[in-house]
Amino acid sequence: MPSIDLKSEIASLVSLQELDSQIYALGIEKASKPQEIKTLEAAFELKKQGLAALEKQSLDLQKQRKEKELELAANAEGIKKLSGQLFSLKTNKEFQAMQQQIADAKADGSVIEEAILVFFEEADKIKAQIDSENLKIKEEEKIFLQQKKAVESRSEEINGKISQLDAQRKQIIPAIDPKLLQEYERILHSRDGLAIAAVKDNSCGGCHMLVPPQVINLIKMYERIITCEVCNRILFIKE
Ligand SMILES: [Zn+2]
Structure with missing residues (x-):
């Protein structure tokens, strides 16, 4: 009786479908995992952007400070040169004018020194911010790595389940x-x-x-x- 055969074959197909439905759902879940990891990575990268901005700010400050330091060196050099010329002047008027020039240059030097001090203070503030941001990011990294690991373990778990279901599948197939x-x-x-x-x-x-x-x-x-x-x-x- 072929009808009995077909009935039992359909029953086998139904059993097979139960396994295949699970395999299909697991396959979809597994396929979503690489994107899930990418999303976690992108979120973590975004959290690091604040630190990158602070580090850039710190470098900019260093650069600005170095420019001021060069300016100060040039200013000191100028004062030295003027002072050297001071006693070769012939008239009292020239002497006084030169003295005034030196006083002006010294005043400029003080302004530059002030500016350099401000840059140092700013650099200290930013360094403190960088330190605290680094600590935060270390914590964020721990969380990120844990989440990533959880996704990877789930992927492996899925692989294991699919292999199990495949083995069960192989037992049903000969009846069809x-x-x-x-x-x-x-x-x-x-x-x-x-x-x-x-x-x-x-x-x-x-x-x-x-x-x-x-x-x-x-x-x-x-x-x-x-x-x-x-x-x-x-x-x-x-x-
Ligand atoms: Zn239909």
Whole structure:
């Protein structure tokens, strides 16, 4: 009686589908993991941007301070030169004018020194901010690495589960006609991991479209494989 064979083969397909549905869901979850890791990495990189900005600020301050230091050196050099010329002057008027020039240059030097001190103070403030930001980022990095590790372990767990399900699959497959299995797998891949759908309340469990009564009768006869007219999935009726 071929009808009994078909009935038991459909039962095997239903068991196979239970495993394949799990494999399909796990496959989707696994495929989302690399993006999940990328998102975590991007969020962590974003948190490091504050530190990068502070470090740039610190470098800019150093550069500005060095410019002022060069300016101060040039100023001191100028004062030295003027002072050297002071006693070679001939008139009292020239002497006084030169003295005034030296006093002005010294006043300029004081202004530059003040500016250099301000740069040092600013640098100290930024260094304190960098230190506290570094501590924060170390904490953030710990959290990031933990989250990343959790995603990676879940990926490995999924691999393990898929292997287990594959092993269970191999035990069911010999009970199914190779041609029918091939057809089942073709539908499985083209129909979002669901190849065999139960008819419930006169509708297809895959696409939810109505299954006509004559088709339901055909399914119950187990003479041949009946597929949904809308989604082409294999149909069966739970008993
Ligand atoms: Zn359907």
